[in-house]
Amino acid sequence: MRISKPVTVGQKATLKPVGGEMRTAKRAERFRSLSKLPMDLWLKHAVLLAGGLFMMLPFIWMFLSSVKSTEEIFSGSLFALPKIWHWEHYGQAWKKAPFDRFFMNSLVMSAGIVVGQLMTSAMAAYVFSWVPIRGRKLLFLLVVSSTIVPFESTMIPSYLVIKELGWINSYAGLIVPSTASVFGIFLLRQFFLTIPKDLMDASRIDGCGHFRTLIQIVIPMSKTVLATLSLFAFLHAWNSYLWPLLITNTANMRTVQVGLRYMIDAEQGTDWPSLMAASTFIILPVLLFFLVSQKYFVRGVMNAGVK
Numbered sequence: 001m002r003i004s005k006p007v008t009v010g011q012k013a014t015l016k017p018v019g020g021e022m023r024t025a026k027r028a029e030r031f032r033s034l035s036k037l038p039m040d041l042w043l044k045h046a047v048l049l050a051g052g053l054f055m056m057l058p059f060i061w062m063f064l065s066s067v068k069s070t071e072e073i074f075s076g077s078l079f080a081l082p083k084i085w086h087w088e089h090y091g092q093a094w095k096k097a098p099f100d101r102f103f104m105n106s107l108v109m110s111a112g113i114v115v116g117q118l119m120t121s122a123m124a125a126y127v128f129s130w131v132p133i134r135g136r137k138l139l140f141l142l143v144v145s146s147t148i149v150p151f152e153s154t155m156i157p158s159y160l161v162i163k164e165l166g167w168i169n170s171y172a173g174l175i176v177p178s179t180a181s182v183f184g185i186f187l188l189r190q191f192f193l194t195i196p197k198d199l200m201d202a203s204r205i206d207g208c209g210h211f212r213t214l215i216q217i218v219i220p221m222s223k224t225v226l227a228t229l230s231l232f233a234f235l236h237a238w239n240s241y242l243w244p245l246l247i248t249n250t251a252n253m254r255t256v257q258v259g260l261r262y263m264i265d266a267e268q269g270t271d272w273p274s275l276m277a278a279s280t281f282i283i284l285p286v287l288l289f290f291l292v293s294q295k296y297f298v299r300g301v302m303n304a305g306v307k
Helices: 020-035 039-066 088-096 099-130 136-148 151-165 171-178 182-192 197-205 210-218 220-239 242-247 256-263 272-282 284-292 294-304
Strands: none
Touching: 039 272, 088 256, 088 272, 099 136, 099 171, 099 182, 099 210, 099 220, 099 256, 099 284, 136 182, 151 171, 151 242, 171 242, 182 220, 197 210, 210 220, 220 256, 220 284, 220 294, 242 256, 256 272, 272 284, 284 294
16 A cells, blocks of 8 residues: 555545555455355356357367377377477468468358348348238248258259359359348347337338338347347358359369368378368357457347347
8 A cells, every 4th residue: 555646735645555456456356246146156157167168179179180290189189288289280271272262252252141131131021020011921931931941952943043144153153142041031020020119100200211211210229130140141151161162163262161172182181280270260250250249149139039
């Protein structure tokens, strides 16, 4: 403890903790607050922490394998630390394939799909929520029921359509077929139904049409659920493999997931350390996107299920 400022005549000395003393006081106060938590809350946090660590095990193994030698990977000790950390595997993996081009293609494709799904899902969800058309509920039921149709059954017709349009090996072929999302329509509709009906009636009394109401009222109130949809759309687009493999035929248009195939050599065998290194830096954009939109994601999931 020391005097924080000079004391003048007629003024009492004010003692305040400074520097390390203040930090120590804050830590002690935080510890006292944690010690007052009930036991059931401690148990819940312990279970969540154990579950989180269990789900991280594949990623931990992938990272450790990326800095091990091939012999150490197959030595039987899955989570043992490497004797020598081989960071050069990341440079080798990056040079084995044009990953700079793959990353750009994946970013363009993912960004286009996210924007497309936000636009189409918002407009469709608004119609199913607030536009009084005959058979609206039946039409929405038909749209949602289309989720039971597997992608493999529509893959060939979609490919033939893209081929007729001349979009093979192009960004349009990668993006356009995925710009509509049944899940996005369902998610946004559930949230749009929570908007007060009086607010929508007031906008119509003020002379707002449906499009203006959607842009100026509904969308500004739906930022959290739109961020949630953006995260799901980006994750699905970034991890897609089959459609980019089918629609592209040159390395110049490949995406990162297809680029992992370059780590596998039929004659020399799979370079496992380089494959694990490439898999590690490929998931970094997804983790970064999730960390940026995490708070909006949690709020969106909570709000979308409330009606």
